[in-house]
Amino acid sequence: MQQYRVVIVGSGAAGFSAADWLAKFGVKNIAVVTEGVRCGTSRNAGSDKQTYYKLSFTRADSAEQMAAELASGGGMHRDTALIEAVNSVRCFLRLVEYGVPFPTDELGRFIGYQTDHDTSARGTSAGPLTSQYRTEALERKVRENPDIHILDRTTVIRVVTAHSRAVGVVCLSPSADGGAELFPIAADNVILATGGAAGVYADSAYPLSQSGALGLAIDAGCTMNNLTEWQYGIASKKVRWNLSGSYQQVIPSYYSTDRDGTRRDFLADWFGSASEMCSAIFLKGYQWPFDSAKIEGSSRIDLAVSRETKAGRRVWIDFRENPAGFDFDSLSAQAREYLERADALGKTPFERLMRLNPQAAAFYKSRGIDLAAEPLEVAVCAQHMNGGAAVDGNWQTRVANLFAVGEAAGTFGVYRPGGSALNSTQVGGLRAAEYIALHSARGDGNGTVLENALEEERSYVERCIRKPAAPQTDFAGEMSRCASHCRVYEEIAALYERLARQAAARYYAVPDGSFDSIRRLYRYRDTLTAQTALCRTFLHALPATGSRGGAVFYRGGKIVPEDRRFREKAIETAGDAVAFEDLRPAPDTSYNFERTWRRYRESHGCRGIDLE
Secondary structure, eight states: OEEEEEEEEOOSHHHHHHHHHHHHTTOOSEEEEOSOTTOSHHHHOOOTTOOEEOOOSSSOOOHHHHHHHHHTTSSSOHHHHHHHHHTHHHHHHHHHHTTOOOOBOTTSOBOOBOOTTOSSOOEEOSOTTHHHHHHHHHHHHHHTOTTEEEEOSOEEEEEEESSSBEEEEEEEEEOTTSBEEEEEEEEEEEEEOOOSOTTSOSSBOSOTTOOOOHHHHHHTTOOEEOTTOEEEEEEETTTTEEOOTHHHHTOOEEEEEOTTOOEEOGGGGGSSSHHHHHHHHHHHHHTOSOOGGGTTTTTHHHHHHHHHHHTTOEEEEESSSOOTTOOGGGSOHHHHHHHHHTTOOOSSHHHHHHHHOHHHHHHHHHTTOOTTTOOEEEEEEEEEESOEEOOOTTSBOSSBTEEEOGGGBOOOOSOOOTTHHHHHHHHHHHHHHHHHHHHOOOOOSOHHHHHHHHHHHHHHHHHHHHSOOBOOOOOHHHHHHHBSSEEEHHHHHHHHHHHHHHHHHOOBOOSOSBHHHHHHHHHHHHHHHHHHHHHHHHHHHHHHHOSBTTBEEEETTEEOOOOGGGGGEEEEEETTEEEEEEOOOOOOOOOOHHHHHHHHHHHHTOOOOOOO
16 A cells, blocks of 8 residues: 555645645655646636735735735634735745746836735736746646655545544546556545635636545535635636636627527616726726625626526627727726726727737637637636635644645635735645644554545445446536526525435446546536535525625525625534634734744754754
8 A cells, every 4th residue: 555644635736835845844755646737727727917916025015914905805714814924925936936937127026016805016927827837837846856756647536534634545547448446545644735616617717627626625524614705707618717807908898699699789788878888897807706795886797797698698708899889088087097008099909908918818819719800708607716624724624634725725705815816825835734744743553444445435436337326417507507606595495405315315327437437426426515515505604694705695586785794704514514603813923033933943843053
C-alpha cells in the first residue's frame, strides 16, 4: 500500500500552492492526486481582466483595513479575513518570483485598481489568464521537487477516516485493459483542493473539465459552512467564460431568439429609456455578479436574461452593434467619462472593446469565436461557491488531519471583493502546509481500515453494475431553474424530496465496468450529495435570512426581504442539521516583539547562537 505524509486532492492553484509550501517547510513524501493536471477551474477559467486581490502597493493600507473589507459583506469569520489579509503580500510576491507577470509602473510598484467591494485599489491582474499563469508557475516549481509525486488520471472517490481523523483515500484509475482499478493510499494528512461544486448547475461558468468534489468532504463527516452563498453572473455558454468588466463596459447589445430565430430586443421592457438601459449595461461591468440588492439597478439585466431563458428563448450578446437607441451623449456621466478617459470611443462595441481591452476579444478568437463577426450566446451562470467545508485558522476541517483549501473551503460570506478567491487559494495552502509541518504527527496502524474501505467500494461498484436500483437522473437543469440566483421555496422543497429519494437509492445504473463509466458513477454520486446538501440548507436557512447576496428568495410568490441580523452569523450544515453560528472574532493584533519572537523560535525549532 502506498504511504504518504500528505495527499493533496486536486492540481489547481490551491493544490499546487499547498504542495509547494509543504516542500518549503521541509515536509517530504507528498502526493498530488488529480483527475487531470490540466483540468480544473484555476487553469481554465477567467474573465476580461482576472483580478488578484491583495494589500495595496499604491495606497495607504493595512491588513486590518483589508480584513474589514473582506468581512464587510457579512457571514465571514473575522479571524479568517485577517489571516487572508496578513498573508496576501507574502503569497503574492511568491507568485511574482515564480514568474507571474503582474504589471508594475516605472518605479517598480505593483499597480492596482479598485475592484468590486473594495476601496483601496487592491486589485491587480496579469490579464484574462491570471489564474492560468499562476497555476502553471506553481506546477513548474512542484515538478522541480523530487519529494512531490503527481499521480495523474487518478480520481479520489473516498476520504477514509478512523476515529474522526483522516487516514487516507481510496482512488480510482484506469487499468491496462480499459477497466477501472481501485486502490487505497495511506496518508497522515489529506488536503482537499478540489474546487467548488461545479456540476451542481446546468447553467455554469465552470469549465467542463472541472467537476468538483464537495461530496467527498460531506461523506467524510465535514461540517459545511455558508452553502447558501454563491456568486452568479452573465457568462457565455459555448465557451464558458465570465462576461464581466470590459465586456459590459463597452455597452454591447442584448437580444433573444425563439425557435424559429425571431429576434426580440427584450431589455427595453425592463428600462424606462434607452439611455437608462445603456448606462445599466455599462454598470454591469463594475457590478457583474448578480446582486439581490441591485434588482432595481444593474441586476435587472440578469433577471431579464433569466426570464428569457426560462421561457425557452436563447439570449445573445452582440458586439457588432449598439443597443437600440444608443447615444453616447445621453449615457450616464460615469459611463461617458470612463470611456473617454480610456480613449475607447469607437462607433461599435467591438471597436470600443479593442481600445479598452483587446485581450478580452483575443481570448474568444483563440477559442474559435470572432466577436467582430458573430454574437455570443449567454445565460446567468453559477461562477463561484463562497461556501464549502468549514475550516479553522489553519484551514483544517472539523475532521482532524483533513484540510480544505481554495474554493473547497467555505471561507467567504455573503459578498467578497473581486479577486479575493485567488488570494485565498494561496493563503489557505500556506496555512495548511505550515500547520502540518509544525504539528502533524506521523500515523500508522490504519492499514486494516483502508483495506476495509477499499473492499466496501469494490462491492459498491460491483453491485451497481450487477443490479442497479436507479437511473442516473440529472437534476442540474432544475437546480439552475429554481435554486440558483432566483430561489423559489416551493420548487426547492419539491426538488429536495426528489433529490433525497434519489440519494437514498444509493445504487445507480452503470453501463459497463469501464473506467469512464465508474468515474461517471462517482461523479454523479458526488454531485447528487452536494445538490441535496445545498437544497436542505436553502430550505432551512433562507426563510430566516431572506434575499441576500447572490440570490433572490421567493416564497408564496413574493420576494422575502433580507433580515440583516443574520449577516452576523455563519450557516453551518452538518448532516441533516442546519444551524446559525456566531462569527469568530478577529484576534487581538497587539504584541510584544521579544515574547512573540520567542514563541516563534520555539514553535518553529529555530536554533539560537551556539555560545560553546
